Amino acid sequence: MVAVLATSSRETGPASTLVSWLVLREDGVVALALDRRGRAYENARSDPRASLEVFDVSGGLAVRGWLTVTNYVVRAAPFDCALAILDVEEIRDHGLRSVVFEPPRYGYGPGKSHYERVEKSIIHELRAAPISQTIDFLVRHAGREKGLWTSKLHKRLIPGARS
Numbered sequence: 001m002v003a004v005l006a007t008s009s010r011e012t013g014p015a016s017t018l019v020s021w022l023v024l025r026e027d028g029v030v031a032l033a034l035d036r037r038g039r040a041y042e043n044a045r046s047d048p049r050a051s052l053e054v055f056d057v058s059g060g061l062a063v064r065g066w067l068t069v070t071n072y073v074v075r076a077a078p079f080d081c082a083l084a085i086l087d088v089e090e091i092r093d094h095g096l097r098s099v100v101f102e103p104p105r106y107g108y109g110p111g112k113s114h115y116e117r118v119e120k121s122i123i124h125e126l127r128a129a130p131i132s133q134t135i136d137f138l139v140r141h142a143g144r145e146k147g148l149w150t151s152k153l154h155k156r157l158i159p160g161a162r163s
Contacts, residue, residue, distance in 0.1 A: 002104045005032070006051045007043035007067065015039035019052070020106065021077070021119065023126045030063070030088060031126040033074045033081040044069050044084065052086060055103035059095030063088055072129055076121035083129050 003022060008014040017040040022032035030052075034041050044050060050067035053060055065088040072083040095101070108115045 001054070001056065002106065003052050003054045005034075005040055005067075006053075007040045007047070008049065009043040009046045011046065012039055012043060015043050021074075021081075021122045021126065022052075023123055025127055030086040031129065032084050032086065033077050033122055033126060034067075034069060034084040036080040036082050041069065041082065050086065055101070057101055057103060059093070059099065059101045060103075062092040062094065063090075064092075065089040074122060074125055074129075076118065076125045078118060081122075083126065 001020065001022070003019045004016050005019045006014060006016045015038070017035065017038055019032050019034075022030065024030055034044065044067045048066045048068060050065065052063040054063060063086065065086050068085045068087065070083045070085065074081040074083055
């Protein structure tokens with residue numbers, strides 16, 4: 001899966017970045033690995049408002065909310081990434097029943113098949129990362145809407161899932 005994260009700050013303006021390492025955890029938290037070398041990381045640290053466009057065969061979801069960049073370092077990543085948590089405020093479904101969308105996808109070039117193992121390790125780490133304090137923050141600020149957005153994201157981010 002490929003998604004696009006958009007952030008902005010008063011100092012540097014808007015930035016977008018591809019995100020392929022994201023999960024909807026069993027606890028309902030959207031977790032992603034955010035490259036610390038990029039402008040999106042810097043923007044999120046100064047202004048937590050963010051938008052995530054998630055693409056699949058049903059179309060796209062525009063997910064808007066607050067991005068909390070944690071101090072947790074995603075150790076499985078091949079470069080410096082922080083665990084970021086998206087507190088979802090709104091979801092817009094761009095899917096149409098009569099339209100089949102061909103989402104972007106990626107693969108690995110010759111000699112790079114080991115990247116698949118690396119990616120699986122990153123996803124596993126995102127699912128298991130200790131974020132209990134962040135979860136408390138999310139429940140306080142978005143608890144009443146949590147069931148609705150968790151259900152929508154669960155269907156899209158976890159292939160074959162039912163909610």
